[in-house]
Amino acid sequence: MTYTTAILGASGYAGGELVRLADDHPDLEVVHLGAYTKAGERLGSVHPHLPGADRTLGSNDPADLPDVDLVFMALPHGASAAPGAALADRGLRVVDLGSDYRMDTAARYAAAYGTDHPHPERLADWTYGIPELFGEAIATSSTVAAPGCYPTSAILALAPLVTDRLIAPDGIVVNSLSGVTGAGRSLKPDLLYGAVDESVKAYAVGTHRHRPEIEQGIEHASGASVSVVFTPHLVPMQRGILSTITARPSGTVTPDHLNQALRAAYKGAPFVEVIDVPPQTRWVAGSNRCLLWATIDEPTGTVIVLSAIDNLLKGAAGQAVQCANVMLGLAETAGLPIAGWLP
Numbered sequence: 001m002t003y004t005t006a007i008l009g010a011s012g013y014a015g016g017e018l019v020r021l022a023d024d025h026p027d028l029e030v031v032h033l034g035a036y037t038k039a040g041e042r043l044g045s046v047h048p049h050l051p052g053a054d055r056t057l058g059s060n061d062p063a064d065l066p067d068v069d070l071v072f073m074a075l076p077h078g079a080s081a082a083p084g085a086a087l088a089d090r091g092l093r094v095v096d097l098g099s100d101y102r103m104d105t106a107a108r109y110a111a112a113y114g115t116d117h118p119h120p121e122r123l124a125d126w127t128y129g130i131p132e133l134f135g136e137a138i139a140t141s142s143t144v145a146a147p148g149c150y151p152t153s154a155i156l157a158l159a160p161l162v163t164d165r166l167i168a169p170d171g172i173v174v175n176s177l178s179g180v181t182g183a184g185r186s187l188k189p190d191l192l193y194g195a196v197d198e199s200v201k202a203y204a205v206g207t208h209r210h211r212p213e214i215e216q217g218i219e220h221a222s223g224a225s226v227s228v229v230f231t232p233h234l235v236p237m238q239r240g241i242l243s244t245i246t247a248r249p250s251g252t253v254t255p256d257h258l259n260q261a262l263r264a265a266y267k268g269a270p271f272v273e274v275i276d277v278p279p280q281t282r283w284v285a286g287s288n289r290c291l292l293w294a295t296i297d298e299p300t301g302t303v304i305v306l307s308a309i310d311n312l313l314k315g316a317a318g319q320a321v322q323c324a325n326v327m328l329g330l331a332e333t334a335g336l337p338i339a340g341w342l343p
């Protein structure tokens with residue numbers, strides 16, 4: 001059976017990856033590509049790497065959408081709340097890659113984003129979309145909020161260790177390095193080549209809105225409240241996130257305990273693999289995989305966990321398609337790359 005789909009935000013980085021994945025998907029047919037300032041342009045003018053260049057970008061307005069089986073929304077923060085509500089009212093399945101429906105309560109949303117949510121009564125209708133942790137809820141949900149890229153890397157690494165009480169729930173430190181595509185495609189002076197090349201910087205230090213999302217995701221997966229210090233860094237590469245996470249062990253914990261807990265949690269999960277060496281972003285570029293590895297810093301007894309993903313795949317479009325597969329009852333891996341690109 002073929003399911004029709006629309007992609008809003010198709011002219012952006014995440015939207016472009018959604019088009020690439022959905023075009024190659026054996027069970028999806030793309031029938032509408034939405035854009036904002038680029039509406040009316042040819043797909044080929046914004047994504048020259050994609051086939052089907054003569055397709056015309058339509059609008060992101062839900063009123064212009066035909067009835068489809070599933071809508072992907074890859075819109076900036078704040079731009080998906082209204083269309084998400086309108087599409088849900090039409091009874092359409094929606095996967096939102098943005099942040100508008102990720103927090104579970106109005107209070108948490110206001111604390112994370114500094115504004116009130118325009119549709120707070122809707123927040124409880126949306127399921128947080130990490131299939132490895134919330135697959136059963138995703139399978140029965142018609143509205144899924146795909147996680148942020150940093151939270152995906154951190155929550156997958158931490159949730160099993162908190163659940164199994166191998167690490168203390170407080171004092172968790174997440175330092176993440178991201179490629180520049182994580183910031184989207186719109187022009188920003190601090191993302192120009194001259195500003196980014198040959199330099200590394202931390203940003204939103206102590207204030208990044210993904211910290212509460214990381215804490216909420218671990219809490220939902222483990223049932224335990226956690227507190228996290230999160231510091232993101234921009235590094236001069238295109239794709240990838242590497243999170244280096246430290247935590248205090250609970251009792252006597254060995255590297256084997258940590259890696260066995262992670263392996264047990266993701267047994268049978270096609271996209272999460274615990275490996276024997278520290279993972280690198282290059283090993284997951286082009287892949288929907290998350291690679292994990294844990295150890296103990298012996299002199300201090302500190303737990304260290306490393307997590308690598310491609311921000312545009314497992315961190316965005318790949319995970320969104322994985323959620324769509326689960327919602328539609330398809331094979332979880334349908335249309336998704338497991339192997340990466342090297343070199």
Ligand SMILES: NC(=O)c1ccc[n+]([C@@H]2O[C@H](COP(=O)([O-])OP(=O)(O)OC[C@H]3O[C@@H](n4cnc5c(N)ncnc54)[C@H](OP(=O)(O)O)[C@@H]3O)[C@@H](O)[C@H]2O)c1
Nearest residue numbers: 009011012013014035036037038074075098182184185316
């Ligand atoms: N990039 C990542 O690694 C990543 C990872 C996880 C989640 N996400 C999330 O995915 C979403 C898209 O990110 P991105 O990196 O693809 O951003 P992007 O490259 O900047 O693309 C944004 C898209 O939204 C459209 N748009 C811009 N302003 C709009 C508005 N006011 N109303 C409706 N549409 C508007 C743009 O259309 P035009 O081009 O036609 O103007 C474009 O298609 C964001 O919420 C982001 O947080 C991104």
